[in-house]
Amino acid sequence: MSNRSGLWLLRMLGGMPKPTKRADDEPPRIVTRDRVADYLLGRGYRFVIDDDGDLTGTWDGSRFWFLLLGEHQEIVQxxxxxxxxxxxxxxxxxxxALNDWNRDRIWPKxxxxxxxxxxxxYSEVSSDLEVGATDQQLAQLIACGLGTGVQMFSALDSVLPQDDAGDPDVPDN
Known part of the structure; x- marks a missing residue:
């Protein structure tokens, strides 16, 4: 038996110290609108709270919402x-165009x-975070939703004819 393969047995019998917890091993916490807002503010993004109480802003001219859905607001979209x-x-x-996008990519819907x-x-990225999320997990979900949404809209600009332009009321980020 090699020295490495016996390490698990030593650890189990108490002969080796348990691995130490890393600083980035934070426990998941309930996701709230304030946590989403803190992430956006930390990135320097500008947004407003709309009449429904949702966080919203524009990125590359397109409107995005950061929604908490579900019975316990456990789904972040x-x-x-x-x-x-x-x-x-x-x-x-x-x-x-949308079928091509959905067939070739996972995100966004x-x-x-x-x-x-x-x-x-529309673009959507949703995740059920009933058990909560770490700051890093929440950041990854929001970045995925924004990044892939902006990417999809940019791709649509190049494949669909130019007919109409929107007029967003929140400055671009």
């Missing part, structure tokens, strides 16, 4: 809405909704 809308006649092209006679395109 980063939802983006593309700064452009498309005419209803473009539904086929929009659907094909992409979908289209009809709003006020136009097509609105």
């Amino acid at each position: 980063v939802r983006g809405r593309w700064h452009r809308t498309m005419p209803l006649e473009q539904r086929r092209a929009v659907t094909l 992409a979908y289209v909704r009809e709003e006020e006679g136009q097509l609105a395109l």
Whole structure:
């Protein structure tokens, strides 16, 4: 038996010290709107609290919301809405573009909704954090939602015809 393969037995019998806890091994904590806001502020991002109490801001011209959903607000969702809308006649092209995105990538989920006679395109990254999250886990989820959403909207700009431009009311980050 090699020295390395016997280490587990020594540890089990009390012959070796237990591994020490690292500083980055923080326990998960309940996710709150304040924790999400603290992350955004720490990154220097500008955002507002809308009439529904949700955190929202614009990144590269597109609106993003940071939502806490579920019975106990345990689901964290980063939802983006593309700064452009498309005419209803473009539904086929929009659907094909979003299907291509969803087929080739895990994040974000992409979908289209009809709003006020136009097509609105959305991105979503959601995670059930019922047991809480460390600061690092929460940061990774928010960064994933924002980063992949901005990336998707940028890709859409290059494949869908230019028809309409949005007018966001919060300055870009």
